[in-house]
Amino acid sequence: MSELVRKNTWTLGLLALFLVLLAFTKTIQTNFGVSGLESLARAALPFAFATAGMAVVVIVGGIDLSVASIMAVCSVIAAVSMPVVGGVAGILIVLTLGTVMGAINGGVIVATKVPDIVVTLAMLFVWEGVALLILETPGGQASDWLQASIQGSIFIPGLPKALLVIAIVVSVVWLPIRRSQLGLSIYATGSHEIAAFRSGVSVGVTRIWAYSICGLFCGFGGLSLVSLTGIGEPVPGPYLLASVAAVVLGGVVLGGGRGGLLGPIIAVFVLRIIRTILTLAGVDPNITTIIEGTVMVSVVMLAAIFTYRGGRA
């Protein structure tokens, strides 16, 4: 038990921070309740999926600057295809194409040996163009039941459906991978690529898989976008830098090999609720971003100090 706590100190700390911030929200806005939680979870949905995808590629030792663009492509494909082929087929098409786009990113990186950051920067523009080719202006239509699937709460009031969606998707996609040879290879490649290669890991294939998983999560991200607005939006939203921020705050080490997916997703909620608090408190939006940046550096720094102390004790 104590071993479990020790290994997840960072994640538990973030969770505690989130609960404190939640309580604080309640004090400054006494009528913040179930609907507030629901809208928080809904707003966090696309950020959470972008972050999950980003976390996987950062763990493998890379970075994907094209997550927001892939999500935009997925959202327009969903909005265009669903009225024609129906909701379920639309979802399958979007998830498949998301995975394929991720695999293309990874394949180009492995085949050309051009650094991840350069390739995915280039792909950011490529996927952005693809999204605009599919749908020049916001349009299309998402299935009604899809939109309903993230509205309100389920089982008990205060358990937002959107939160459950995140939990189910991430568990179903990531947990089996984490417990397989592929998961181990992803951590190994990110930790020390040469040693992994020498241990018999196919590092190229592993990287392509990691980017494909990222693409799959971006597919879910695209679906969450159309579910939120009901239409497809070809211009990428602010998900790239937000996902990098959440990954770092969530305890994944840039450079690879360390961290998980739970921490970054909790970090998404921490960052969202900070924004909510500042909005409720009527803080100038320009100052909001300054505060967000400051919080990020401070939290990572404090966490590093605590882990250092903990490691020495």
Next chain:
Amino acid sequence: MTNVQHSNPILDAASIAKSFGPVRALTDARLRVSAGEIVALLGANGAGKSTFVKILTGALSPDYGRVLIRGKPANVGSPAKARASGLIPVYQEPSLIPDLSVFENLRLSGTSVEPFLEFVTKLGIEDIRLEDEITSLPLATLRILDLGRALASNPQVLLLDELTAALPTDLVENVLKVVREQADAGCGVIYISHRFSEISLLCDRASVLRDGQTVGELVIKPGVEEHVVELMLGAKIDLYQREGLSSALPNSSTPRLSIKSLSAEPKLEDVSFNLYSGEVLGVVALEGQGQDELFEILSGFRRQTSGAIELNGNLVSFAHPADAIAKGLMFVPGDRADALLAERSVHENIALPFSAAGSSWGPLKRRFENERVKHAIEKLQIDTRAQGEVRRLSGGNQQKVTIARWLAKGVETLLLLDPTRGIDVRTKRQIYRLVRELATQGAAVLFYTSELGEIPLACDRTIVIFNGRVVDIIDAKDATEQVLMRAAYGLERQGTEA
């Protein structure tokens, strides 16, 4: 070994050639290993040994030639395939994944746990826990885990590349014993080492590479070392020739460096000794006896918890490596990677101390710098064919660059932490000679080595550290390996001398 066994080798590599652009790393390398045989693969730095190893282990594909294991073409393309065909390597650097646990590393390479634990215990590491993370373990343990993992993978051919270079003497003994047992059980072993004592103890045959070509295959028997060295270098060299010693110690004068009751966590405890100018003082210790802490304190990396350092009779303390350097204490770390800017040129690496000094911000003094750097390169005979990037140099030449840096800056006190780790006998010679020369010119040198045989070759005296304390000071002329070994284990000295 009989000819019958030779006619049916487990591993047979022939006519291997490999070029990198215009550089021909290998022109005609060959190697045959039979069951039960331990073959030493020898060559000076730059002979093409590393390239040959990479080809054997599948990390590189040869331009020409073939590698057969039990008559079947092996290791086309990747380390994974080489492993599958039965060739299990233990590389010079640990190849365990730092952020994973021991168990996860085993799972990654598909190694079963029980035989692994059995081998590791036999090799002398008893307190290993499978859930330990690799980053938390010391280097020597990692080498043993690496070997344990290889042994537990049912190797047909085991390739050991400089396995003992970072190991303390007690573990080396275990390793040699276990490797011999493995060979007796029918495994073929390729053994790469720069230590002749180990090779003559362990190996049956030696295959010698020079300039990318296999120039000889010899049976190991007493007295063969001289012949091997001659083949390696293409010239004769006296292995046991001592460099000229400056025996007269100015004991009456103020020492250059006087260490008084120095202690530091976790290991160093109440260490005192004097280092005089004109002297090379050896440091002998098994792995992890506090020598790392001692060198780190003297080079300004960390602070002592108690005790004092006097330089020329004045009390000093270092807040930062730059302080130590400014006061003339220059440190060459044991791991070259800690000292070099791998992607920068030889020139920049050597000139770094000039440009890094805080007082000289602003334009670099090019002419002054060039002259000093050129002098240092000539002095150390650094091979500058690949000088654009230090990482392209052979290991021995890289090591020379780490020393040349301080030579160019002007040495007063040189702190060498295992400066000859993993480099060939000719380069070692050059380093001994250089160290002696610096001492003659008035420098004071502190020389830690993990190879006990180096003490009488390069040092005047040696201190022996055991369990964080100086347990003995031995004169170079009395410092035979047996004497040093006993002292390093904390045993009393035999005989009458005090």
